[in-house]
Amino acid sequence: MAKRRILYISPNSLLGGGEINQMLLVHNLDRSRFEAEVAVCEEGPYAGELRHLDVPVTILPMAPLRVRGWTFPSALSLLRLYGHVRTRRPHLLHSSSLPEDHHAALAAWLAGVPVIHDVQTIMRTASPWDRWRAARSARLVCISDAIQASLARARLPVHRSEVIYSGVDPDLRKQVEGLRIRQELGLGGFDVIGIASRLSPEKGHEYFLKAAALLKDRFPQARFLVVGGPLYAPHGYEDHLKQLAGTLGLDGRALFTGFRRDLLSVMAAMDVLVCAADEEALGRVVLEAMALGKPVIATRAGGPLETVQDGLTGLLVPPRDAASLASAMEKLLVDLDAGRRMGVLGKARVQTYYTIRQNVQHVQRLYDEVLAGSRKEKPNADPDGRKRGVS
Numbered sequence: 001m002a003k004r005r006i007l008y009i010s011p012n013s014l015l016g017g018g019e020i021n022q023m024l025l026v027h028n029l030d031r032s033r034f035e036a037e038v039a040v041c042e043e044g045p046y047a048g049e050l051r052h053l054d055v056p057v058t059i060l061p062m063a064p065l066r067v068r069g070w071t072f073p074s075a076l077s078l079l080r081l082y083g084h085v086r087t088r089r090p091h092l093l094h095s096s097s098l099p100e101d102h103h104a105a106l107a108a109w110l111a112g113v114p115v116i117h118d119v120q121t122i123m124r125t126a127s128p129w130d131r132w133r134a135a136r137s138a139r140l141v142c143i144s145d146a147i148q149a150s151l152a153r154a155r156l157p158v159h160r161s162e163v164i165y166s167g168v169d170p171d172l173r174k175q176v177e178g179l180r181i182r183q184e185l186g187l188g189g190f191d192v193i194g195i196a197s198r199l200s201p202e203k204g205h206e207y208f209l210k211a212a213a214l215l216k217d218r219f220p221q222a223r224f225l226v227v228g229g230p231l232y233a234p235h236g237y238e239d240h241l242k243q244l245a246g247t248l249g250l251d252g253r254a255l256f257t258g259f260r261r262d263l264l265s266v267m268a269a270m271d272v273l274v275c276a277a278d279e280e281a282l283g284r285v286v287l288e289a290m291a292l293g294k295p296v297i298a299t300r301a302g303g304p305l306e307t308v309q310d311g312l313t314g315l316l317v318p319p320r321d322a323a324s325l326a327s328a329m330e331k332l333l334v335d336l337d338a339g340r341r342m343g344v345l346g347k348a349r350v351q352t353y354y355t356i357r358q359n360v361q362h363v364q365r366l367y368d369e370v371l372a373g374s375r376k377e378k379p380n381a382d383p384d385g386r387k388r389g390v391s
Contacts, residue, residue: 003035004371007090009081011062011100013044014231016198017284018120021143021166022096027053028360034367039084060084064102072129073102081107091371092116098134099123105133114138114370119147119161121281122302126154134160138370141363144282144303164366166282167359170351172291178268185255187223187269191336193329194225194270196263196285197277199238203228204276204299206244210322211329213248219333224250227266229259268292272332272339278319280304287354290314290346295339297328307354313346 008026012019023046026036038055040047041062050057060080065072081103085093090113095104098117108115117137126134134140140161142148151158169175182188193212197203205226212224226245230238238256245254260266267273273289275298280286282303289296290307296314298304310316315328332339 001033003033004092004367005035005037005088005090006367007085007088007093008036008038009062009093009095009101009104010038010040010046011095011097011102013040013042013046015045015049016231017166017282018096018118019046019049020284021118021120023049023053023055024167024356025360025363026050026055028356030360030364034364037088037090039081058084062101062103070127070129071102073106078103078106082110085111085113092138092367094118096120098137098140099130102129102133105136109136116141116366116370118143119151122147122279123150123154123156126156130154131156139366141366145306146279146302147281162366164359164362165354166284166287167354167356168284168287168291168350170291170347170355172264172288173268173293176265176268176292177262178265178270181262181265181269185225185257185269187225189221190223191219191221191333192223192225192270193272193274193333194227194267195274195276196225196227196267196289197275198228198231199226199241200231201234201237202278204278204319205241207320207322207325208274208276209241209245209248209250209254211326212250212254214322214326215330215333216250216253218330222253222333224254225266225270226254226256227260227263228257231259264288264292267294270294271336272297272329274325274329275299275304276319276325277301283307287350290343290354291350293340293343293347295332295342296346297325297332307349309345309349313342313349 029036038050039058039060047057062077065074085107093104093108093115095101095117098119104115116139118141120143134156142161142163143166148161148163195208267289273294273296275283275286279302286296286298286307296308298308299319300316301319308314317324317328
């Protein structure tokens with residue numbers, strides 16, 4: 001059988017969770033069956049990482065028009081993408097983001113090619129244009145149950161959706177250098193609790209720092225690591241967080257690393273990972289920490305409700321609650337062995353439900369169904385034992 005050509009669309013050039021999900025999918029695709037190309041909106045870190053993996057990349061500007069709070073496709077961007085589709089003749093388009101990609105659905109419709117959209121964010125509202133694009137998607141791939149549930153609230157076609165969890169490499173520990181990071185950052189024999197995400201208000205860094213301040217006197221051996229750069233953040237937000245740390249008396253106790261290409265190694269240097277976001281669609285960093293055998297403290301909102309088993313693989317706390325977060329951090333600082341046991345169970349959970357191999361298998365099955373014009377449902381048990389389209 002001839003290979004099926006898949007054109008992947010990315011409206012972002014930076015390297016966020018959605019781009020990493022798409023990149024791992026493309027890199028692990030069965031190349032004997034599928035031929036992949038990624039169209040990226042502009043040069044940037046994402047295109048560079050794809051080329052490093054020998055993935056074919058085409059730069060196609062895709063900036064939409066924004067008028068009085070409304071977003072529309074740009075005629076020029078649409079013509080570029082439509083022309084590329086007509087030239088390359090893919091069998092299928094797969095876009096990384098329904099909310100952000102304003103051109104794939106229309107280009108695919110004009111060219112008579114099916115399109116799949118990933119939905120990697122909680123959908124609170126949707127415009128008529130969002131609904132038009134969703135209605136013309138062969139399938140909407142939600143990376144968590146929380147996202148799929150939000151489609152109904154936004155009046156998007158839930159019947160066109162299914163859940164396919166993001167996947168991670170279950171053997172990440174073989175690829176990291178946690179000891180090197182500890183030496184580099186002077187963490188020595190300290191107990192390290194870290195937060196790893198872009199610096200942005202909704203990610204909860206302020207509550208992490210306030211929780212650290214509540215613990216700093218009782219646990220002088222603890223260090224609090226803030227990993228990430230100000231991607232999409234308001235101007236000066238990183239400085240604001242550093243000033244807050246100083247005001248809270250965390251000088252020398254809270255370390256800001258900035259953006260790290262070796263993020264997984266930095267996470268491997270932690271004893272506990274915190275996800276303090278207001279709400280995560282899934283929380284890739286949570287899965288990565290679990291794959292590294294780290295206990296996780298996450299907010300009880302969105303994706304972590306599905307991935308973290310409270311009291312078994314980690315601890316769940318209310319969002320925007322520094323006192324509750326500090327209490328959870330204290331439990332693991334008092335009993336590091338309990339945290340290690342949680343890490344063992346978390347790693348096993350990732351190996352069972354959240355591997356990149358499983359993700360790719362489910363997506364390739366979806367491609368086969370869409371290209372065959374099928375809507376077959378294949379119930380599998382999800383991590384909590386319910387029946388669903390995919391796990």
